[in-house]
Amino acid sequence: MVDTVPGSGVTEPPADLIRYVVGTTGLPPGVAARVVSDVLAYFGETVEEFVRRRHSELRRKRVPNADIWPRVGAELAARPIRAPALSERQLRRIVYG
Template identity: 45%
Template sequence: MTPRPHADLVAHLVRSTPLNEGEADRVLAEVFEWFAEPVPDFVRRRHRELAARGLTNDRIFAAITIELPERLFPAPPLSSRQLRRLVYG
C-alpha cells in the first residue's frame, strides 16, 4: 500500500468535521488542485471570469493585480542542489 500524502491532515479533518475519510481525501485533493494553479493559468482564468461579468480590461487587470498577492502558488520544482543551497547558502 502506498502511503497517502497528508494522511495526518485527513485524519485531523475526520476527527474535527463530519467528513468521512473518503470525503476528506476528496476535499483536500480539490483544495490542493486549487492552490497548485500556476500564475499564468490563474491570470487567464480570472480574466475569462471577469470578462464574462462584463468588466473592461482596465478593471479586470486592476482586480487581478489586487488578487495575485493574496493567492498561494506552488513552489517551482527544486533540484537537490537548489535545496542544499537553500539550507546551507
C-alpha cells in the same frame, strides 16, 4: 507532501491532512480526501493558469479589462502562496501573449 499514485497520474493528498480534516469537520474520510484534493488543486495553479482563468471568468461577467488587471493583481497578492508582483503589462502578456 502529495504523493503520486504509481501509473495513474493522480496525486494522493497527505494522509495526516485528511485525518485532520476528518477530525475537525466530521466529514467521512472519502469526502475529506476529495475536499483536500480540490483545495490542493486550486492552490496548485500556476500564476499563468490563475491569471488566464480569472481573466476569463471576469470577462464572462462583462467586467472591463481596465478593472480586471488591478483586481487580478490584488487577488494574486492575497493568495496564501504569493506570486511575484506583476504589472498590468505582464498580466496582459500572460493572457494575450
